[in-house]
Structure formats: C-alpha cells, structure tokens
Amino acid sequence: MQETDRRKFLGFAIGGVLVAAAGAITYPLYKYLAPRKREDARQKVVVAETDVPVGGAKFFELEGRTAVLVRKSGGALIALSAVCTHLGCVVQWQQDKEQFLCPCHGGQFTADGTVIAGPPPRPLEIIPFTVSNGSITVG
Amino acid sequence: MALFGKIYEWFEVRLGVKALVEKQLTGYLLPRNINFWYSMGSILLVILLVQVVTGILLLIYYVPDADKAFQSVNSIMNVVPYGWLFRLIHAIGSNMMVLFLLLHMLSVLFMGSYKSPRELNWLSGFILFNLVLAISLTGYLLPWSQLSFWATTVATNSIGAIPYAGDFLVEFLRGGKLVGPPTLGRFFAVHVALLPLAIAALIGLHLFLLERIGVSTPPFGLSDTKNRWQGNAFRYEAHPDGIPFFPNYLLQDLTSIALYFGLFFAVLSFAPTLFFTRDAFVTANPFQTPAHIKPEWYFLANYQTLKIFPSEFLGLLVQGIAMTLLAILPFLDRGSEKHPLKRPLFLVCASGGIALWIALAIWGHYS
Ligand code: HEM
Numbered sequence: 084m085q086e087t088d089r090r091k092f093l094g095f096a097i098g099g100v101l102v103a104a105a106g107a108i109t110y111p112l113y114k115y116l117a118p119r120k121r122e123d124a125r126q127k128v129v130v131a132e133t134d135v136p137v138g139g140a141k142f143f144e145l146e147g148r149t150a151v152l153v154r155k156s157g158g159a160l161i162a163l164s165a166v167c168t169h170l171g172c173v174v175q176w177q178q179d180k181e182q183f184l185c186p187c188h189g190g191q192f193t194a195d196g197t198v199i200a201g202p203p204p205r206p207l208e209i210i211p212f213t214v215s216n217g218s219i220t221v222g
Numbered sequence: 223m224a225l226f227g228k229i230y231e232w233f234e235v236r237l238g239v240k241a242l243v244e245k246q247l248t249g250y251l252l253p254r255n256i257n258f259w260y261s262m263g264s265i266l267l268v269i270l271l272v273q274v275v276t277g278i279l280l281l282i283y284y285v286p287d288a289d290k291a292f293q294s295v296n297s298i299m300n301v302v303p304y305g306w307l308f309r310l311i312h313a314i315g316s317n318m319m320v321l322f323l324l325l326h327m328l329s330v331l332f333m334g335s336y337k338s339p340r341e342l343n344w345l346s347g348f349i350l351f352n353l354v355l356a357i358s359l360t361g362y363l364l365p366w367s368q369l370s371f372w373a374t375t376v377a378t379n380s381i382g383a384i385p386y387a388g389d390f391l392v393e394f395l396r397g398g399k400l401v402g403p404p405t406l407g408r409f410f411a412v413h414v415a416l417l418p419l420a421i422a423a424l425i426g427l428h429l430f431l432l433e434r435i436g437v438s439t440p441p442f443g444l445s446d447t448k449n450r451w452q453g454n455a456f457r458y459e460a461h462p463d464g465i466p467f468f469p470n471y472l473l474q475d476l477t478s479i480a481l482y483f484g485l486f487f488a489v490l491s492f493a494p495t496l497f498f499t500r501d502a503f504v505t506a507n508p509f510q511t512p513a514h515i516k517p518e519w520y521f522l523a524n525y526q527t528l529k530i531f532p533s534e535f536l537g538l539l540v541q542g543i544a545m546t547l548l549a550i551l552p553f554l555d556r557g558s559e560k561h562p563l564k565r566p567l568f569l570v571c572a573s574g575g576i577a578l579w580i581a582l583a584i585w586g587h588y589s
C-alpha cells in the first residue's frame with residue numbers, strides 16, 4: 084500500500100515537472116516565432132491629390148495590406164483594398180478600360196470594386212478616406 | 223485502450239516492436255559496474271540537439287551580411303521576444319559542448335576504453351572533437367562584433383606560419399588577404415551547413431561502432447582489470463550478467479542530463495555574460511584593434527603556446543605533434559591493463575599533460 088502510494092506520488096511529481104518544463108519551453112518559443120506588430124505598418128496614409136490624376140491609380144500599403152486609390156474619368160475618387168477576393172493576388176489597374184484585372188485567374192472588377200467577370204466571389208473592400216487642402220487621407 | 227492496442231498491433235506485425243525493444247532496451251545488457259561517466263555521451267547528444275534547435279531558431283532573424291549581422295544579433299538580443307534566451311542558450315551551449323567533450327575524452331582515457339578493439343571509437347571521437355572546435359570557431363565570427371572580428375583574425379593568422387603554403391591557406395580560408403565580408407560568407411556556410419552535416423555523419427559512425435563492438439567494461443570494482451580482447455576474431459563484447467539499459471541505465475542518463483541542465487541554467491541565470499567580453503557588444507571595426515583580444519577559454523593553451531615559442535612555426539609544430547599523438551594514442555598504448563592506478567607511465571603522462579594544458583590556459587588568460 085505504502086509502496087504504491089509513493090510510486091503514484093513520485094509519478095505525479097515527475098509528470099508535473101515535465102509539464103512545467105514543456106510549458107517553459109513552449110511559451111518563449113511561441114512568442115519568438117509569433118509574427119510581431121510591424122512598427123512601420125501605417126494606420127493612415129496621406130496621398131497628394133496630384134498623385135492621382137484623372138483615370139489614374141495609386142497603389143500603397145495600409146496596415147500591412149495593399150490598397151489603391153483611383154480617380155474615374157468623371158473625377159470621382161475611390162479607395163479600395165487591392166487584394167483580390169478570390170485567392171489574394173493584387174489587382175492591376177487598366178487605365179484604358181477603367182477596370183481592375185486580377186492577373187492570377189482573370190478576375191475583373193469595375194473601378195468601384197464590383198465583380199464583372201471571373202472567379203472572385205465578392206467585390207473589393209471599400210476603404211473610407213477624407214480630402215482636405217489637396218491631400219487625401221486614407222484609413 | 224483497445225484502440226491503442228490495435229495501433230500497437232499494427233506496428234508490431236510490421237516492425238517487430240517487441241523484439242526491437244527487447245534487443246535495444248530491456249535486453250541490452252551493460253556491465254554491472256558501469257558508472258556515471260558512461261552518461262557523458264548522452265549529455266553530449268542532448269547538447270547537440272539543443273544546439274541544432276536553437277541554431278535553426280537564430281537563423282530566422284540572423285542576417286549573414288557584414289553590414290547587417292551585428293545589428294541583427296543586437297535585435298535578437300533586445301527586440302525579438304525571448305531572442306536573448308535562444309541566443310544565450312546557443313552561445314553558452316557551445317562552451318558546454320567543448321567542456322563535456324573534454325570530460326567524455328578524459329573518462330575514456332582514464333578508464334582505458336580506447337584500447338583494442340575500440341581504436342576506431344577513439345579516432346571517430348577525436349575527429350568529432352576537432353569538428354566541434356571548428357564549428358565553435360566559425361560560429362564565433364557570425365555576430366560580427368569586435369571580439370568576433372579580431373579573435374578570428376588572430377586564429378586564422380596562426381595558420382600562416384605553415385611553411386610555403388601558409389600565406390595561401392590563410393587567404394583561402396579568409397576569402398581575402400584580411401578578415402572581411404567574404405570571410406563571413408564562408409564561415410556562415412561552414413557553420414550552418416557543412417559542419418553540422420559532418421558532425422551528424424560522424425556521430426552516426428561513432429554510435430554504430432559502439433553498437434557493433436559493445437560497451438567496454440569499466441576497470442573499477444573488479445579484481446582483474448585486464449583487457450579481455452583476444453584479437454584473433456571479431457567478438458561482440460557482451461555482458462551476460464549485466465544490468466539492462468532500460469530502465470537501469472536510462473535512469474542514470476536522465477539523472478545526468480538533469481544535472482547538466484541544472485549547471486547549464488545556473489550559468490545562464492547567474493552568469494549570462496560569462497563567455498562574453500566587452501568587445502562582444504561593439505560592432506566590428508577593421509581599422510581599430512581593441513586591446514587584450516583573447517580567444518575562448520579552450521583555445522587559450524594553444525594561444526599561449528604560440529606566444530612562448532620564438533618562432534610561430536615551432537609553436538604550431540609542437541601543437542600538431544601533441545594532437546597527432548593524442549589521435550593515435552590507442553595505437554601507441556598497447557598494454558592490456560585498464561585500471562589507471564595500475565598504469566603508472568600513463569598516469570604520469572596524462573596528469574602531466576592535463577596540468578600543462580591548464581597551466582598554459584591560465585598563463586594565456588593573465589598574460
Ligand atoms: C559530438 C561528440 C560526441 C558524442 C555525441 C559522443 C557520444 C558517445 C556516446 C553516446 C557513447 C556511448 C556512451 C558513453 O560511453 O558515453 C560514446 C562512447 C565513446 N566515445 Fe564518444 N562522443 C563524442 C565525442 C567523443 C570524443 C571527442 C572521443 C575521444 C576522442 C570519444 C571517444 C569515445 C569512446 C572511446 C567511446 C567508447 C566508450 C566505451 O565503449 O566504453 N567520443 N560516445
């Protein structure tokens with residue numbers, strides 16, 4: 084009886100130490116490998132209005148993702164996520180057609196981000212922005 | 223449990239798990255008087271495993287470019303979460319590796335385990351020792367600190383004393399006339415790819431020999447401590463009345479490994495900068511040699527030897543001779559007695575050699 088109690092106790096003690104050791108390794112290891120917040124990931128981006136001429140597009144990075152500003156021939160400004168909703172490639176601006184083309188699998192979007200052809204299941208995400216004193220603030 | 227049994231059965235009928243366990247663990251018998259020193263090899267395997275794992279982790283953030291290396295190590299130490307931990311484990315572990323290699327070597331020396339038929343165990347071990355020294359030396363340059371830079375300059379320079387080929391060898395090793403960015407490139411490749419592969423291969427050979435020849439009988443606690451090898455035919459050295467590896471000796475291995483980790487984490491916690499000098503925290507500057515550049519502790523004796531001889535070539539020659547004698551020791555020492563106290567000549571030479579090595583190292587440290 085005493086023998087088996089002692090065995091059990093020692094078994095639990097050793098098991099406990101091993102579990103603690105495993106935790107003491109796993110936690111720092113996870114922290115070391117976990118992606119870190121990039122200090123340079125910008126929450127807001129300011130673009131000069133002159134950088135987005137009529138019919139033109141300006142690509143930039145916002146919070147670590149790719150975004151785009153376009154000005155339609157009518158003069159209206161739009162800010163969109165440039166990440167294709169199909170499998171995540173970055174869409175290209177086609178100035179002549181005023182459309183976005185995703186080169187990966189031929190997805191096509193209007194300048195407002197609406198899907199017109201190809202596999203993308205959803206429109207491109209719209210990003211809010213404000214304009215003042217000739218500069219556009221996105222995000 | 224039934225599922226577990228089925229999985230076990232699936233493997234059993236394919237691999238013969240039970241027979242394997244019997245052969246390698248419970249039926250693997252070791253000499254009854256086996257001692258603590260036979261667990262040094264297991265400690266070395268664990269240290270190596272830790273070095274490999276932490277080395278791979280460091281590769282994630284380390285940049286092997288002379289312009290960025292120091293900064294990347296700095297950021298591992300100060301910015302990456304727990305980067306300091308993995309770097310210190312790797313740096314302190316390399317020193318522990320050398321320390322425990324020395325202990326392992328001393329134990330097989332004093333117990334006469336290198337004697338026939340184990341000449342090849344000794345030789346493969348001796349090569350391993352040199353490879354570990356080489357991997358330590360190449361790793362030392364990677365942080366690209368003042369210490370790295372100038373210690374590597376001094377270490378590679380001594381090869382220049384070899385007659386005729388010296389200058390060529392130094393330049394070839396450095397990838398240029400002086401230590402510089404090309405040196406970092408080659409040392410990096412050697413440190414993270416070439417030497418790990420070579421060391422893994424030699425450990426494979428070392429363990430194969432151990433398995434093939436059988437474990438030696440320690441010369442303690444017996445009346446007859448003579449080598450039983452006859453030399454007329456291959457015979458596996460079995461220990462029919464011995465103790466099983468599992469659970470008996472595995473418990474000793476695990477105890478030794480636990481004690482090792484105790485020592486290791488004590489250094490890590492209470493003396494984390496034991497193996498660093500101030501120059502390790504300053505980025506390499508090829509135009510400014512810092513004062514008092516010393517190699518790591520295990521190279522101090524070599525360093526001092528080079529200094530006491532009037533010519534560098536002589537200093538190098540003496541070391542070459544000493545290393546060669548050590549390498550071929552099993553072929554020189556043919557006596558069958560294994561107990562150290564019954565081998566007076568060996569005991570005098572070995573103790574004298576160790577005392578000389580320590581004295582030279584201390585002298586090198588304070589000179
Ligand atoms: C990475 C380095 C090394 C590793 C991982 C290693 C590993 C081992 C292991 C696991 C054993 C069996 C158990 C034991 O006696 O500890 C062993 C035995 C042995 N090692 Fe090493 N070793 C290394 C380096 C060396 C060196 C540097 C020498 C000597 C120059 C050496 C000489 C021997 C000898 C002669 C044996 C046979 C001992 C016997 O059968 O009693 N080893 N080694």
Ligand code: FES
Nearest residue numbers: 167169170185190
């Ligand atoms: S990723 Fe854009 S169409 Fe497939």
